[in-house]
Amino acid sequence: MLSIGVQEFLQLGKHHAIYDVRTPTEYAHAHIPGAYNLPIFSDTERAEIGTLYKKYSREKAIRQGFDIFGPKMTSFLDNLLLHGHPIGDTILFHCWRGGMRSNAMAWLANFYGFNALTLDGGYKAYRNFTLERLANTLPLIIIGGYTGTGKTNILHTLSNFGESIIDLEDIAHHRGSAFGSIGCETQTSQEDFENRLSASIPDTINSSMWIEDESRKIGTNVLPLSLYTQIQKSPVIFIDIPKTIRVQFLVDQYKDTDLAILEQSLSRIKKRLGGLVYSKAEYSLREGDIATCFSYALEYYDNTYTFGILRRDQSLIHRISLSAIDHKENAQIIVDYAKKHQLIKKASKG
Structure with missing residues (x-):
């Protein structure tokens, strides 16, 4: 899975769609300007997975994530097609830290025939970049x-x-x-x-x-x-x-x-x-x-x-x-x- 840095990601975002796969609440609080929200999990589902991770194990949380993600895969692809993306189109994805959520969505998009890229470090890296940029003279x-x-x-x-x-x-x-x-x-x-x-x-x-x-x-x-x-x-x-x-x-x-x-x-x-x-x-x-x-x-x-x-x-x-x-x-x-x-x-x- 190809992951790229913040500056390259934002430059490509001027010409290609950015999809924020975090939950609706995360997106509503703050997001990269111009990004669309395509949440892999609802707020409730993410909370459920987080609880499994803390109380049981990482593996149990991942399995639950796949159980939720699997039945939604066709609808995710339909959503991308409804946005007018032709096969082979470059599509940008990110989650909070550039981890499982964005990688899962990018894997699905690439498997279908799109050119999916993810943001290295996710939204957290973008925020650090933003704060540094705002400190410039x-x-x-x-x-x-x-x-x-x-x-x-x-x-x-x-x-x-x-x-x-x-x-x-x-x-x-x-x-x-x-x-x-x-x-x-x-x-x-x-x-x-x-x-x-x-x-x-x-x-x-x-x-x-x-x-x-x-x-x-x-x-x-x-x-x-x-x-x-x-x-x-x-x-x-x-x-x-x-x-x-x-x-x-x-x-x-x-x-x-x-x-x-x-x-x-x-x-x-x-x-x-x-x-x-x-x-x-x-x-x-x-x-x-x-x-x-x-x-x-x-x-x-x-x-x-x-x-x-x-x-x-x-x-x-x-x-x-x-x-x-x-x-x-x-x-x-x-x-x-x-x-x-x-x-x-x-x-x-x-």
Whole structure:
């Protein structure tokens, strides 16, 4: 059975399907981004085999595993064929440590006529690779600014320009503020967040990599300390847009959201706003005056961001005053500024 290292496995995974043969619960907790779940055992079956291994012997556990695996073999092959794999196709399999589960599935696939490969060391090896990758130094340029400046939209526009980016909010399924979960997918485990974050870093970075300024905690997910430290010590292009324009941008973004959902989100920063300001913001919201509500909320977020930015090395802060939220135009202004002030670094390996 041919077993390959993590980097080769992931490179092949860009063009060939990866199947995670661990249990549904293991997969749901965290997995290699893009991998399909094709569990050899259910959660109950795996627990049963584990009990036999601990109480009796390895051999007894293996025999029970074969008793469970055998009747399922045809359905496993049917599943692969339904995914459109022709005979001879390369298919990648992994389990937790690159042991019996992935080897059994690879044996079956190879016997049928596929070219099955397994991951040496399994998901555990992948996790070690991921954590090492997240500790690497990246040539970052930070897009900073107050809430409502359209930083995420600018980030996507930079990507359209051919720049390398990391969209932390998309990876975390959260926009960072008290309102950040609205319209986003449910957040995943910290481990799965880290997996997706690692996968978002390209192998080759075209000069600098752009990333939005974030707190270390984005919803329930937490940035790895090494990356957060890099963000704190990298140059920041601070986008300064008038508050009235930012309020209108936020209104346009959330105007179709149910007021009850907005009120629930606002309540998360009740203590930080203070009783009087929160009461005014809540009253405005209940009256349908979203703009006034957001204006109160921005007082808190603007002050918090200002406090944080003043704690950094001020030589790294590059402030740009912009008069409107035009993502394409603002992105071009930012790139031109970065080039003029030599903030963009040479290409490197991720």
